[in-house]
Amino acid sequence: MFCNQCEQTAKGTGCTVTGVCGKKPDVAALQDLLLHAVKGLSYYAHEGRRLGVKDNKIDHFVCLAIFSTLTNVVFDPERLQQLINQTVEYTAQLKDKVAQAGGNVEFADPAANFKPAADLEGLVKQGEEVGLPTARDVDANIQSLQQILLYGIKGVSAYADHAAILGQHDDTVYAFIYEAMVSFANKELGLNDWVGLVLKCGEINLRAMELLDAGNTGTYGHPVPTEVPLGAKQGKCILVSGHDLKDLEQLLKQTEGKGINIYTHGEMLPTHGYPELKKYPHFYGHYGTAWQNQKKEFAEFPGAILMTTNCIQQPQELYQQNIFTTGPVAWPGVKHVDNSDFSPVIERALELPGFAADEDKGTVMVGFGRNAVLGVADKVIEAVKAGQIKHFMLVGGCDGVKAGRNYYTELVEKAPKDTVILTLACGKFRFFDKDLGDIGGIPRLLDVGQCNDAYSTIQIAVALAKAFDCGVNDLPLSLVLSWYEQKAVAILLTLLHLGIKGIRLGPSLPAFITPAVLDVLVQNFDIKPIGTADEDLAAILG
Structure with missing residues (x-):
């Protein structure tokens, strides 16, 4: 191979x-x-x-x-x-x-x-x-x-x-x-x-x-800012990971009144901000991260687990009996759910112990899609003009287990307090629970959503450029992206198509790009490999 x-x-x-x-x-x-x-x-x-x-x-x-x-x-x-x-x-x-x-x-x-x-x-x-x-x-x-x-x-x-x-x-x-x-x-x-x-x-x-x-x-409506619990609630439970909103909706409908709380994992976290999903009272909170501790988290989760799209490596025998897949996902030894009939998942959740007691692990905010951010655009613009916000950084993309990804955590932690961090996709789980405070009531960390929501981020950038009467490349905006798989490749190509320049990409450059092709990307789009957090912040902030 x-x-x-x-x-x-x-x-x-x-x-x-x-x-x-x-x-x-x-x-x-x-x-x-x-x-x-x-x-x-x-x-x-x-x-x-x-x-x-x-x-x-x-x-x-x-x-x-x-x-x-x-x-x-x-x-x-x-x-x-x-x-x-x-x-x-x-x-x-x-x-x-x-x-x-x-x-x-x-x-x-x-x-x-x-x-x-x-x-x-x-x-x-x-x-x-x-x-x-x-x-x-x-x-x-x-x-x-x-x-x-x-x-x-x-x-x-x-x-x-x-x-x-x-x-x-x-x-x-x-x-x-x-x-x-x-x-x-x-x-x-x-x-x-x-x-x-x-x-x-x-x-x-x-x-x-x-x-x-x-x-x-x-x-499901435009996402709205929503506080999401990170702990647990006593009772039976199902964990949903992946990206598919329709599967989540069907599961929520089929578990109504059954005494089962639904938790998100990985890139399903932003779904708590959708009005038509958050209306279900048993749609409780978020459990775990995305990649870093995934095997441990899945092994310890006391309920059933539903995978809606690619988000993890092959499940281990230790916990695969509790995992179900849907959509395109298929692994040997793991039950696949067809036709949105989640009764096998529900039955397994009822068999498992669930959480024995409530656990308070704090909360995070989600729901800062383009409608939410542009709804306070006047405050953002005013803060920029007043010098309260001096820079925006989009720090996001795909996560993975390979060394070098702590760079993104360090970058966010060291960013000056007059910097607003936009983030999306599973890369944000390196820092999603950090308390970065706010600037004039505007949170410094804005979770735009899944990798699927990259369109929202682009629209936010375009709207800000229009408000300041400049091009996107002229904004005080820096893109620092991590990539893991092929959806990230497609998003990068979209940014290049739009003429976005100066993107920092890491933790390593794609193996399928030859030095000559990389030179074309550098010369035409000023793509940069990431360095250290200190070096890159110094360059970004001038």
């Missing part, structure tokens, strides 16, 4: 024996084969759009299939086998429709004519043979850009899948995914063409995040 798609990759170059995340070689091969199958389907979907042949069910499925190859989503070979076979079935359907419409159905790429092996062993061998859908016999810098594009597509697909679940679709998103997948076989494209496709991926991701934002806020 060879996998270099996440920040935790072995030796900073790529996992070759087994994944640092726990991914086994057979799973890696099957994920590559799934992408190969999706690439084949993309030829017919891309050609079909020229003729007006589309299928929204297939479009959503493709996003789900690509999403399933992200870090820490699917570790179950049988689930990948199902996805591969379903992809081939949909490919045959599209091929027939395109042929009937008079389109081209003769493609030289073996992916377009892929026939899956009959068993898992055969599929694994096929996956080992095909590898990633990117080209192998091209210049290293083009190959690097192709990998950036592929991993960006994975992030786009994740956001598009979340949005589709809430009824939000845009064919420009699906069309680009197909265009990008077939482009990997196009040897006529030069370096500048690939740079263009990478930046277009950022543009498309902005649209996908906008769709997801519309789905979340349109269904």
